[in-house]
Amino acid sequence: MAYNPITRARAKPSGGRGETLVWYLTRLSAVALFVLALSHFSITHFVFDPSEQTAEWIRENRWSSLVWRSFDWLMLMMVLLHSALGMRTVLSDIVTRPRARMLVLSGLYILTIILFVLGSAVVFTLPGMEVAAAR
Amino acid sequence: MSRYLGLAFTYRGGAGSWAYVLHRLSGIGVWLFIVLHVLDIWLVGANAEAYDEILAFYASPAGRVMETLLGAALLYHALNGMRILLIDLWPSLTRWHRQLWWLSWILFFGLGVPGALIILKPIWQGLIPAVAGLVIPGVR
Numbered sequence: 001m002a003y004n005p006i007t008r009a010r011a012k013p014s015g016g017r018g019e020t021l022v023w024y025l026t027r028l029s030a031v032a033l034f035v036l037a038l039s040h041f042s043i044t045h046f047v048f049d050p051s052e053q054t055a056e057w058i059r060e061n062r063w064s065s066l067v068w069r070s071f072d073w074l075m076l077m078m079v080l081l082h083s084a085l086g087m088r089t090v091l092s093d094i095v096t097r098p099r100a101r102m103l104v105l106s107g108l109y110i111l112t113i114i115l116f117v118l119g120s121a122v123v124f125t126l127p128g129m130e131v132a133a134a135r
Numbered sequence: 136m137s138r139y140l141g142l143a144f145t146y147r148g149g150a151g152s153w154a155y156v157l158h159r160l161s162g163i164g165v166w167l168f169i170v171l172h173v174l175d176i177w178l179v180g181a182n183a184e185a186y187d188e189i190l191a192f193y194a195s196p197a198g199r200v201m202e203t204l205l206g207a208a209l210l211y212h213a214l215n216g217m218r219i220l221l222i223d224l225w226p227s228l229t230r231w232h233r234q235l236w237w238l239s240w241i242l243f244f245g246l247g248v249p250g251a252l253i254i255l256k257p258i259w260q261g262l263i264p265a266v267a268g269l270v271i272p273g274v275r
Contacts, residue, residue, distance in 0.1 A: 006232045008155030009219040027223065030216050038213055041206055045254050050202070051194035055183035076173070083166045090159060115170065118177040126180045 010089060022085055029082035036075040059128040069123055076119045084112040154236060158215050161208035168205055196258050203251045210247055214239040 002011040010026075013019035044053065053062070062068050087108055095101045178186040192198045218235045222228050228235065252259070 004219070004222065006151050006229050007219045007222050008151050009158070009223070012223065027220055030220060034213050034217065037209060041209055042250075045202065045206065046250065049194070050190065050198070054190060055179045055186045058179050079169055080173075083162075083169055086162050087166055090163060111170070115173045119173045122177045122180040 022088075026082060026085045029078045029085075032078045033075070033082055036071070036078060040072075040075060059126060063123075063126055063128045066129070069129075073120065073123045076116070076123065080112050080116050080119075084108060151232070154215050154218070157211060158219075161212040161215075164208045165205070165212060199254050199258060203254050206250055206254065207243075207247055210243055210250075211239075214242055 002013070003009065004011050010023060012023050044050065063072075088105060091104050091108060092101060095104045175186055175189045178189070193202065218232075218239050221235065222232060
């Protein structure tokens with residue numbers, strides 16, 4: 001794999017269309033996460049304290065808003081996309097034998113899909129929206 | 136594996152090598168937390184009591200130290216990622232890559248130190264009267 005000699009990040013692939021797409025998607029999700037993940041960390045640690053964000057608080061405050069549910073679901077998709085592509089690059093560097101690499105990467109993709117399903121399930125099904133509707 | 140470590144630690148011009156090693160380590164660290172974090176948020180719906188127990192750990196002193204490290208990893212990865220992106224988009228910035236590297240560290244400490252102080256407040260808040268009591272007799 002080719003690297004930028006200065007930043008040592010992956011150089012833009014010159015060959016296959018798939019790898020070029022991976023390269024662009026990594027950077028596109030990076031820009032989204034620069035805003036989403038940093039503001040999420042700031043809200044959960046600087047605006048509120050971890051001690052006050054109980055399950056009840058999430059139901060009745062944070063996720064009683066469609067805006068914040070959408071924000072969190074978009075962040076979930078971006079972070080799973082970005083981390084799956086990043087870990088794919090890391091694991092491909094570590095595991096070089098084709099069979100082992102295929103197994104490890106399959107595991108990564110299955111884990112990513114499971115996390116997407118569980119994360120989406122809670123965003124979409126957690127009661128709390130009726131609190132917003134009642135206001 | 137040894138090939139990977141060799142690649143990671145081969146000297147290729149100072150800042151770039153360190154930036155690369157730290158980018159990978161912080162990326163892997165944040166990914167591990169994401170796996171935990173999606174599962175704990177899933178528990179908000181599936182088992183709220185279990186979620187509240189995990190939250191109690193996040194709010195504990197040990198949890199706060201780990202969140203500070205998580206925040207550091209996230210902030211470093213975000214800032215160095217921006218540096219990578221800027222150089223990818225405008226290769227002429229390569230000329231200033233060292234300045235960009237130092238700028239990312241200025242932002243890292245400038246934003247990170249106040250952030251760490253806020254997260255760790257319950258730990259150091261208790262220490263101030265204790266230390267003051269040791270140094271100034273009669274103050275508690």
